[in-house]
Amino acid sequence: MAIPDRGLLDWLDEASAERGLYYANRDGDWDFWSYGDLRSLVLRTASALRAHGVGPGDAVALVQRSSPGFVAGFFGALAAGATPCSIAPPFAFQRADEYATHAAHLLATVRPRAVVCDDESLERIRKISADAGLGEPVVFDELVAGAEPLAAPLPLPETALIQFTSGSSGFSRGVRISNEALATNISGMGAWLGCAPEYPAASWLPVHHDMGLVGFLLNVVVTGFDGFMFQPDDFIRSPLNYLRCLSDRRIVMTAMPNFGLSYILRRVRPADLDGLSFDAMRAVIIGAERVDPRVLDDFHALLGPHGLDRGALVPAYGSAEATLAVTGLPPGEGWTTGRPDAGHAASLAGTEVVGCGRPLAGRTVTVVDEDGEALPDGQVGEIIVKGVSLTSGYVGDAGSASGTSIGESGLHTGDAGFLREGQLFVIGRLGDGLKVSGKMVFAESLETLLHQRGIPERRVAVLLGVRDGTPTGVALFAGGRPEWRGIAHEVLAEWLGDAELLSIEVPRGGIAVTSSGKPRRRVLWQEMCAGSFPAEPRPLTAD
Incomplete structure (x- = not known):
C-alpha cells in the first residue's frame, strides 16, 4: 500500500530498525544501515555542521561517493537548516584538468559555508577549495567524530537543494530547488511508480547526478524502503553482480540511462543468467539521455526469458530545472515508439523515437514553435513544462548556451520533441541540430544510427x-x-x-x-x- 505524501525529514520521526540501505562492500557482501542508524548519524551531522559554523540558509557542498556519510551529509544539512548540494568526486572524471575546472566552477558558484568530502577526494578538493578562496574541506568521518546528536531538526531551508545541470552545453548551472518542489517531485514519483516501503530497490547511479540523487536515493529514503547501493565502478566492473542482486533480492525498482542497458548487453551473455529471475521487477526507469528502441528490444530479449516483463521497462523524461521527473510511462503499460508527422520525418534521421510517457500529476507539457505557439500532435518543436516542482531560479549567472530558461510562460527546456495522444517523444537538444532542406537533423539521432x-x-x-x-x-x-x-x-x-x-x-x-x-x-x-x-x-x- 502506497504511503501518503511526506516531508523531506518526516522519515526521521519513524525511522525503521528493520529497513534501510545496503551498501555493496569489497567482500561481495552488504553493509546494512537501518533507518534508525541513519537517523542518529543525520542528527549528529546536523550538530557537527552547526558547530562548524553552518547556519540557516548556508550552502553545504558534498563531494562524496554514495555512502551512509553522504546520506547523513545531505539530510544533516537540511536538519541544520542549510542547503545541500552534491558535487561529483574526482572518480567521475577521466582527466584531472577537466575535474579541477568543473569543481572549481561549482564551488565558486555556490560559495558553500562547508565542504564535506571523503578521504579519496580530500587532496584534490583541498587545492581546488584553496584556489577558490574557500575554507579547508573536512572529511566526513572527522566532521562527526565525537558529535552529539541535535535534539531535533531545525526548520527546513527555503532552498532544499542546489542541483547542478549536466553542463553538456558548457559549465553546469546551479538550480535552486525549494523544499516544496523537492518534496512534491518525490511524492509525484511515488504516485507514478507506486512506491511503497515493502518494495526494495537497487541502484548503481552516482549521487552527484539528479537521476541517482532525486530519482533514486531521496525517493528511497523519504519513502522508507530498502535500497541496495552499488558504486558506479562496481557496475562497470561487473554488471552481472548487479543483475544477481536484482534477482536474489527480488528488486522491484531500479533506474539507469540507456548507456547502462547497452553496457549490460555488451558484457552479459544469456548463459550468464542461468538460475536468475527478474519476475519481481516492476520498474526499470530509463532516462537522462535519449532511449534507443533497439536497446530496449535487446534488453528485454536478454532478460525476458528470466521473467522480466516488457512493461517493466519505463522510459521517462525530466530535467534539473524541473527538480527531476516531468513525464513517465506507468509500470506495466509497455513502451511504444513513434515518429513526427511526415513533414518532420527528417528531424529523426529515419529513427523511431521512444515515448517517455505522460506528465506526472500537477505538470503540463506543451510543444511550441519558434513564436511560442502551441503545436498540434506530431509537430516538432520546443518542449515547455509548467506546474509544480519547477526551480525557483538559478544561483549566480543564469546565462547559458543551452537554451534552457524559466519564466512566466514556464520552463523552456531547450529540448525538441513532439506529443502524440498525450505522450511525449523527445528527440534531442535544439542547439545540437542542423537545418537540412528546411528540416532539423539532430546530433543525438545520428549517434543513435551509428550505435545501431x-x-x-x-x-x-x-x-x-x-x-x-x-x-x-x-x-x-x-x-x-x-x-x-x-x-x-x-x-x-x-x-x-x-x-x-x-x-x-x-x-x-x-x-x-x-x-x-x-x-x-x-x-x-x-x-x-x-x-x-x-x-x-x-x-x-x-x-
Whole structure:
C-alpha cells in the first residue's frame, strides 16, 4: 500500500530498525544501515555542521561517493537548516584538468559555508577549495567524530537543494530547488511508480547526478524502503553482480540511462543468467539521455526469458530545472515508439523515437514553435513544462548556451520533441541540430544510427553546426577503428545533404563529457572551430 505524501525529514520521526540501505562492500557482501542508524548519524551531522559554523540558509557542498556519510551529509544539512548540494568526486572524471575546472566552477558558484568530502577526494578538493578562496574541506568521518546528536531538526531551508545541470552545453548551472518542489517531485514519483516501503530497490547511479540523487536515493529514503547501493565502478566492473542482486533480492525498482542497458548487453551473455529471475521487477526507469528502441528490444530479449516483463521497462523524461521527473510511462503499460508527422520525418534521421510517457500529476507539457505557439500532435518543436516542482531560479549567472530558461510562460527546456495522444517523444537538444532542406537533423539521432550500425556508445560523438558560413557535420571518434569512418560517412552523408563532413580522431576517453557521461557537444564544437583539438579535422570520406 502506497504511503501518503511526506516531508523531506518526516522519515526521521519513524525511522525503521528493520529497513534501510545496503551498501555493496569489497567482500561481495552488504553493509546494512537501518533507518534508525541513519537517523542518529543525520542528527549528529546536523550538530557537527552547526558547530562548524553552518547556519540557516548556508550552502553545504558534498563531494562524496554514495555512502551512509553522504546520506547523513545531505539530510544533516537540511536538519541544520542549510542547503545541500552534491558535487561529483574526482572518480567521475577521466582527466584531472577537466575535474579541477568543473569543481572549481561549482564551488565558486555556490560559495558553500562547508565542504564535506571523503578521504579519496580530500587532496584534490583541498587545492581546488584553496584556489577558490574557500575554507579547508573536512572529511566526513572527522566532521562527526565525537558529535552529539541535535535534539531535533531545525526548520527546513527555503532552498532544499542546489542541483547542478549536466553542463553538456558548457559549465553546469546551479538550480535552486525549494523544499516544496523537492518534496512534491518525490511524492509525484511515488504516485507514478507506486512506491511503497515493502518494495526494495537497487541502484548503481552516482549521487552527484539528479537521476541517482532525486530519482533514486531521496525517493528511497523519504519513502522508507530498502535500497541496495552499488558504486558506479562496481557496475562497470561487473554488471552481472548487479543483475544477481536484482534477482536474489527480488528488486522491484531500479533506474539507469540507456548507456547502462547497452553496457549490460555488451558484457552479459544469456548463459550468464542461468538460475536468475527478474519476475519481481516492476520498474526499470530509463532516462537522462535519449532511449534507443533497439536497446530496449535487446534488453528485454536478454532478460525476458528470466521473467522480466516488457512493461517493466519505463522510459521517462525530466530535467534539473524541473527538480527531476516531468513525464513517465506507468509500470506495466509497455513502451511504444513513434515518429513526427511526415513533414518532420527528417528531424529523426529515419529513427523511431521512444515515448517517455505522460506528465506526472500537477505538470503540463506543451510543444511550441519558434513564436511560442502551441503545436498540434506530431509537430516538432520546443518542449515547455509548467506546474509544480519547477526551480525557483538559478544561483549566480543564469546565462547559458543551452537554451534552457524559466519564466512566466514556464520552463523552456531547450529540448525538441513532439506529443502524440498525450505522450511525449523527445528527440534531442535544439542547439545540437542542423537545418537540412528546411528540416532539423539532430546530433543525438545520428549517434543513435551509428550505435545501431555497431559503433559503441561513448566512442563517437556527432557535432553539428555552421563553420565559416558552411553547414558542417563532424564525427569525433575516441580510439576509432578504420571501418567506423565508412559507417559514419554513409550515415552523415545520407542525412546531412551537401554539408561539409569532417572527422577527428582522439585517444580513447578523449571525448569531453559531463559528470553524467553526456558529450559536451557545444564545448567540443567550439574547440574544433578554435583549433584546440590535438588532432586536426580531416574530410570524412567513404574510404
